[in-house]
Amino acid sequence: MLERIRIVLIGTSHPGNIGGVARAMHNMGLADLALVAPRCEVITQESISRASGADHLLHSAQVLATIEDAVADCTLAVGASARSRTLPWPMLSPRELADRLPGECQAATARVALVFGREDSGLTNAELQRCHAHVHIPTNADFSSLNLAAAVQVLAYECRMAWLGQADTQPPAGPPADAAQPVPVADADDELASHADLERYFEHLERTLVAIDFHDPDKPRQLMARLRRLYLRARPEQMEMNILRGILSATEKATRPGHHRE
Amino acid sequence: MLERIRIVLIGTSHPGNIGGVARAMHNMGLADLALVAPRCEVITQESISRASGADHLLHSAQVLATIEDAVADCTLAVGASARSRTLPWPMLSPRELADRLPGECQAATARVALVFGREDSGLTNAELQRCHAHVHIPTNADFSSLNLAAAVQVLAYECRMAWLGQADTQPPAGPPADAAQPVPVADADDELASHADLERYFEHLERTLVAIDFHDPDKPRQLMARLRRLYLRARPEQMEMNILRGILSATEKATRPGHHRE
Incomplete structure (x- = not known):
């Protein structure tokens, strides 16, 4: 389970x-660390000193340009968020996140990203809207900004507790019981869509909404954000993604000039 | 409860x-910090910088000579221990400690000390034997030494979770809380769509899919069933339902013969 969890900074x-x-x-x-557009050197005397023997993670870390690159293959992306936003998003406590992890990590293709923002300003709204859910570490209202490593420590600790709890409750032999199937995963008869699939869907959806005169990117009215929230919440499977993409293609075809039924 | 918990370094x-x-x-x-025989200056540029706005705790910290002085008034002292000792001691996980805290902190005279040892060598056996119980933060067996601030972060987080959980289970002052809040409800800033709204949406969706030649009711291939499962799982809000209905209406309009852009 733990090998399927990526920390994204x-x-x-x-x-x-x-x-x-x-x-x-x-x-x-x-062990899976991804650094998106770091604003400092990664391998320095200070980073090695603070890693205190874990500097192999600094050397093996992927350095990437965008959040997209870091979560493309992930089936669940959860953004650490200090505050509630204008557009509320599904919000988990660290404990609720931990409760879901064993189920989320079960499939062979499962990959979970825990995404952390900048020391001074956290994640942008656009970055938060790339995430299926947000996790908020409960803090003193008067002093809520956790050190970055401390925030990772708390969530990594919850990951480990979830992993240990899973080991405890695993039946000694035989097939694993599906007791705590996490919501809102469907009774998955199919694999979940990857983050990259979802992003391709959102691009296609936006193009189609423009084509049918429903969406004006100059007056976005949070439309795409609301649709992202809805579909990310549903956790589409690959098969469902194919259906939704098929509907968009059929819509584009049907609205093309000259299409009308012979 | 939190004001009765002391961190002893x-x-x-x-x-x-x-x-x-x-x-x-x-x-x-x-807020209650006690420093026993620190081997460094307490108020330095580095400690103030790392405190990042919490330096009043550095100024108010008690500096004492022995562990005895630091825990004298405590009704429970728990020592953080990385390893099992020759003489087994009552051992708690951080979660078990958290479960005990509300009860332990109830009395007016209650005071709980969480005791942390040296960066390099932890607590001595003599110090550990001053404690009622030991707490072990589960770690990677190959790399078990937590940073001191990280260890305090994990236990302080468990303290806060216990305190919040206690607030949750306090008898409600007002109307009863939504006991069985169904997941996956988003932090709804809007009411959920009614079942009737959803049924109207599915009818509209099916008509539209026929109009764009995506769906043939004579060869249904479970299409509507799959779409129902997806949208029901997402638990759409009324506002989201309006957007989805709006997209269908725009699609119908765009595919109507004679619509094409002038």
């Missing part, structure tokens, strides 16, 4: 924090 | 760690 400014994150991850048994 | 070597502990404590709503 976006726009980190301080090498010491990256080192602290590497140490927290390795302590809890996580 | 013994023989700390690095001012940055003391600052990190102060930040972690203040983030989680803890």
